[in-house]
Amino acid sequence: MRTIVTTGTATLVLFDPACMRHRLDDDADWWSLPQEELLEVNRGNAAFMNVGGDGRYELEVVAEAGLPDADVELVLRNTSGRFFLGAGEFMTSDGLEPEAGYGNVFFDAEPGSYLVRARQRGSTVVISLAATDLPASNALGGLVRLGT
Template sequence: MTTIVTGTATLCVFDPALLRHKLEEDCDWWSIPSAELAAVNAGQVAFFNVGGDGAYELALHAELAEPQVIVHLAIVSGRVFIGAGEDVTGGGLEPDTAYGGLFVDLPAGSYRVQARRDGAHISLAFVSDTRSSNAFGDLVRI
């Protein structure tokens, strides 16, 4: 288990290779709902609105029996960042773990990111899948 601290009430999960095109955009490009939704629906990033700023305990699982939400995600480099929304690629910066978050190694492919929140506890699972895009009409919340 690890702790993720967010000042944007958001957890993000993504392969940094898929968001390099956002490197020179404003650091808060994703705070525009249409931009966030477009990136999530393209399978480039999973943003989970957690309802409030603060510290959240994160646990990774092989699979969740009853996820609250599933986001399809593409992974091309085999390296996935999980951290606070404010650590997403942008403003000339890419994520690192100096201020929190973690990197997880997964084989390249398409995944269902299953998510569940119980208070300050967040559970995530990466399940191999054939689909890497989404069709959300609104921002993702857990």
């Protein structure tokens, strides 16, 4: 699957909307606080991927276990059977849930845990998803930053 997304927050995000519903009534910019963003990544609820800057990014999702030269690897949970992939500004908040459009997409996946690997080369971001038996949690000490 491929799409082109424009972000005004230098952030892309992958998550199951059901796993982020607990943030529905939070301020629209809750996730711009590094400690809050990192908390959700380490809980396995969302994969925030900070990119080099605002702008257009070509995103490609591949269903394979390996991604050569991945910039990041983490485990993400899925309980609803659906993922959202798009610009960070569409994260659940302020009474709104993510929506398709503007290049943002939803796609189906079996509920469970997924090993997520991602890499950025220029304005192209490739993300691999592979079902895993690993627990959906991470122990990252800092924000997820993709390479350029």
